[in-house]
Amino acid sequence: MIKVGQLAPDFTLKGYVKGEFKDYTLSEITQSGQWAVVFFYPLDFTFVCPTEITGFNKYHQQFAEANAQVMGVSVDSHHSHKAWVEHELGTLEFPLLSDFQKKVSDDYEVLVNDPEDGKIAMRGTFIIDPQGVLRYAVVSDKNVGRSIEETVRVVKALQTGGMCPVDWEEGQKTLDE
Numbered sequence: 001m002i003k004v005g006q007l008a009p010d011f012t013l014k015g016y017v018k019g020e021f022k023d024y025t026l027s028e029i030t031q032s033g034q035w036a037v038v039f040f041y042p043l044d045f046t047f048v049c050p051t052e053i054t055g056f057n058k059y060h061q062q063f064a065e066a067n068a069q070v071m072g073v074s075v076d077s078h079h080s081h082k083a084w085v086e087h088e089l090g091t092l093e094f095p096l097l098s099d100f101q102k103k104v105s106d107d108y109e110v111l112v113n114d115p116e117d118g119k120i121a122m123r124g125t126f127i128i129d130p131q132g133v134l135r136y137a138v139v140s141d142k143n144v145g146r147s148i149e150e151t152v153r154v155v156k157a158l159q160t161g162g163m164c165p166v167d168w169e170e171g172q173k174t175l176d177e
Contacts, residue, residue, distance in 0.1 A: 002109050008036075008126065008134040009107040013073065015095030016081040024071060024097055027132060035068040035155060036128040040110045040121035042142045044076040044084040044096075052123075053089055053096070055148040060093040062152045066159065068127075070094040075102050075111075075120055110139055125151055127158060 002009065012025040029036050039056065041049045056063075056070055063070050071094060074081075081096040102119055105111040110124035125146055127136035135158050140146060157164040162174025 002107070002134065002137070004134050004137055006134060007132050008038075008128045009104070010132070011104045011107070013097040013099055013104060014078045015071065015097040016078050016085060017092060017095035021078055021082075022095070024095055026128065029069050030128060030130050030132045033067070033130050035066065035130060035159070036126075037063060037068050037070045037151060037155065038073060038108075038126045038128065039070070039146070039151075040073045040099075040105060040108065040124040040126075042114070042120045042122070043074055043117060044080045045088070048143065048145045049074075050089060052145050052148070053092065055145070056094065057089075057092050059148045059152055063094075063155065066152065066155050068155050071097055073097045073099050073104060073121065075099050075105060114142070127151070127155055129158070 010027045012023050015024045077100050078098040099105050105121040110122045112122055114120050122139050124139040129135050136154050156170045157168050160174050162176045164174050
């Protein structure tokens with residue numbers, strides 16, 4: 001079972017961003033000193049998912065300033081990602097990765113057998129530190145979008161290394177300062 005405080009399952013997945021297909025390996029990102037924000041979503045060309053994808057894109061600069069690489073993952077093919085980006089979403093600043101074999105979704109325990117859509121990933125958000133350790137995990141129902149602003153806040157809170165109280169915001173003292 002995947003647990004906060006343990007090494008996150010490594011993966012290499014093909015992704016699409018800015019007109020290019022490329023392989024993304026989690027351990028290469030974290031070993032370069034970056035934090036990783038890996039978010040799973042059910043399917044391309046659906047209703048809630050584009051609101052989240054464009055939401056992550058809207059906050060891209062804040063993630064970049066926090067030295068965090070964002071990656072979206074679904075069980076769609078990389079070709080589906082390309083079509084969705086080019087025909088509906090517009091340019092994204094982060095890659096959409098294809099877990100077409102459904103292994104990574106299973107490794108992160110977000111893969112479910114949906115009665116309408118078959119095997120899909122639930123909405124899972126995972127924050128992984130530069131040592132490859134899973135530091136944050138939230139999984140929610142496919143019908144409820146997540147708060148991207150909260151994800152940015154949590155990345156910054158984790159990076160303080162301190163104890164952050166409820167609603168802590170960047171620039172505030174931690175409880176152990």
